[in-house]
Amino acid sequence: MKKKGIFRLILALLTLAILLSVVSCTPKDPAEPDSKPDPEPQEEPEADTNLTIGGKSIANHKILFPQGQNELALKIRSAISSAYDLTLPTTTTDPENGKVVWLRVDPQQSPASCRVYVDERALILSVHNEAFLNDVVNLFKTTLEGEKMDYSSDFSISKNFEAVPYQNVSGTKKLTGDGDKNPLFYAVGETAVFSVAAIAGDKLLSVPYFQLDIWNESTGTGETLYLDGSKGYIEYTVENFSKPGFFYLNANVCDGDKKKISSFADSADGYHFVGSIGFGTDQIRPTEIPSDFDSYWDSVVTAVDMQNSIGMKLEKLDKTQSGYVTYYWETPTANVHTDNEPNVAAGYLTVPTSANETNKIGLRITFQAHDGEIPIPDPVYKENTATLIVCAHGFDLEKAKTNMMYYAKQKDRIGNYIEKPDYVKEMIKRDLLGARFLLEYFGSSGNNYWDGKTFVVAGNSMGAMQSTAVAALTKEVTGTDVSLLDIGIPFLCDTKGGAIGRKPRTWPNKLQELGYVDPANFASKLTCKVQINAALGDKYCPASGVMALYNAAVNVEKSITFRQNASHGGGNGGGKYQLSEPSNQ
Structure with a gap:
């Protein structure tokens, strides 16, 4: 092992971020912010890349379960004590999951002493000089792998716990x-x-x-x-x-x-x-974008532009949450269903009672995830925000609540809608009408309650698919840009990925025609901040498809957070990994 001056060395024993109890890893509803922001990363001493075991940087080695850190501390303490007849202080706190181990030179220590302790960031082995530190490292390796360890072999702390x-x-x-x-x-x-x-x-x-x-x-x-x-x-x-x-x-x-x-x-x-x-x-990039993708959506934007608001409903509801007014919103579309039932865009709007032209508010629109039961969405309440949740389906929601025959007829008509590409495309048209309504109703041409800057589009799964399309097209419809696209486990990303060996999709074959609503194909049209939560074990929305979406969003501020040991519906709580990029504009 080479020496480089005075060691300031990290031995990063990164864990798998395993929690001490089983926790749910269901990707959070973008409507619900984290209770605490992630702490700002702290500056760490420069790592000595020359310290390797088996040709690998020690920084790459991990402990496979939470109490491994404390067991490691005990082993190191025992090894040093037996070799140098030192009495080392007991750690007062177990190293927390995900903390690192430092080996460092501390001139304040006496020449023949070594200290093992835990601070808020790490388990630390502190020694007086470089030569002693070298001995400590060798003891460390011997303790963990045995005296006959072949240093050219691979090294993993996980192998040492029975x-x-x-x-x-x-x-x-x-x-x-x-x-x-x-x-x-x-x-x-x-x-x-x-x-x-x-x-x-x-x-x-x-x-x-x-x-x-x-x-x-x-x-x-x-x-x-x-x-x-x-x-x-x-x-x-x-x-x-x-x-x-x-x-x-x-x-x-x-x-x-x-x-x-x-x-x-x-x-x-x-x-x-x-x-x-x-x-x-x-x-990783989207596999295939339809050749007429842009012209197709240009025609949809034109159709939405031509749709007037005649016949729009905004009915105040008695049932609400304290501090808010709740409305049922509905507007007709230019089309009718195959059974001549009206095709409407419908949802629920909540507005803080404190909102006025002086006390302005933000806007938020959110969309439903896929559910074969065709549920009626519930109103969403957000502080200082007017929030519209749009139903994925075009029928009278209030009528469906009181007329079960009508509701049953709608469910029967809709059927297995996810196998109907044209149905999903119509869904996006209804969503765009909702976005236009919000901006017109609360903007300067309406009641002027909007703060003029905060307009969040959010959803999970199929709701994330709808959100991405709306965020990409709203500016073309309204002239106003979205401020944030906040989505989780986005559905239908990279629909053609299976054709080039990417993880086979579990979707019906007809979904291979849905390149027009593929979020990864919309990504290049995004001009707002993008925030994505995803799961590394998601079989419905595989990680490669979500990465294709993230990478195709260019010249925007963006971040993506993946969870290990998590799928579309949750998991047992694994490591969290984030990528982020600033806007290049």
Whole structure:
């Protein structure tokens, strides 16, 4: 190991951000902000890239479960004490999940002393001089791997905690997993190691088998494997990934008959773990955009422009929330349904009672996710904001609440609408009428309550698909831009991706015609700030499709946050990884 002056060295033992209790990882409704913002990153000392074990930077090594940090602290303390006959102070606080370990030189220490302690950021090994620090590192490696360790071999702290039989452990059992570095930062062709561990609190659990269902977007192939689980973890090496894309890995633990063990908590989609790692993610782009995409939407914008407001309803409702007025909003469209029922855009508008021309407010429009039950949306209430939630379907919502025969008829007419491309396109037209109504009603030509700058478009899943289209087209319809597109787990991204080996879509075949409403194809039209939440294990909205959307949004401020061990409906709480870019304009 080379030495470089006075060491200021980080040994980053990045964890998998495993929570001590199972938490829901359902992507949040963009309508609900986080209770606390993420803390600002703190400046860290420069890492010494020369410190490697087995040819890998120590910064890449991870501990697979939460209490591993404290066990590591005890092992290091024991090793140093036995070698140098030192009495080291006990840490007063266990290192928290995700904290790093520092090795650092501290001239204030006495020449033959070493200190192990925890501050708000890290577990720290503090020594007097560089030579002693070098000895500490060697002791550290010996303690974790044994005196006969071959330093040219791979090194993983996870290998040093003994697994106990899962049958002998009570409490919540689950799987956790991740790549051996940030899962969004692998280069094309780089070798990656995807680890999955069976845990219960601070224990690593041995099981008969790990079942892995994998899909490799580099080769466009998948397979199911059963691997020995006696160590409590597996490490799957991904090599020769030859083009931008993701490697998906879903896992279960199984008994001796290769049957799924029911005592482990499901994460999502019938698996104990769901996730992926990406290669060359900044190079992923939409697979295919219809050649007449722009001209098609130009014609839709023209049709919306020609639609007048004659027949619009805005009915004040008795049922509301304190501090707000709630309205039922409905406006006819130029079309009728196939059974000659009126095709209307409809939804619910909430307005703070404090809003007036002096106390101005922001605007927000949000859209429904897909639901085969065709539910009637509930009003949404946001502080200092007029919020319109638009129904995905064109019928009289208030009539449907009191006339069950009418409601049943609408459901029967709508049917499995997600297999009807023209129906989904009409949905976007209705959404644009809602956006136009908000801007006209609260703008300078209306009651003038709008603050003139805050106009958020938000939704999850199919609601995110609608939101992206509306954010891309609203300026063409109204002359006014959206301020923020805030979406989660966006549906229908990169609809043609399966044709080039990307993860097969679970959607019906007819959805392959939906390039016209593909959010990734709208991305280049966006001119507002973009904020996306997504899941690395989402089978309905695969990570590569969402990355295609993110990358295709250019010259705008944008961010995307992925959760590991999470799918479309939730998960068991894995690491959170964020990318962001400022606007280039």
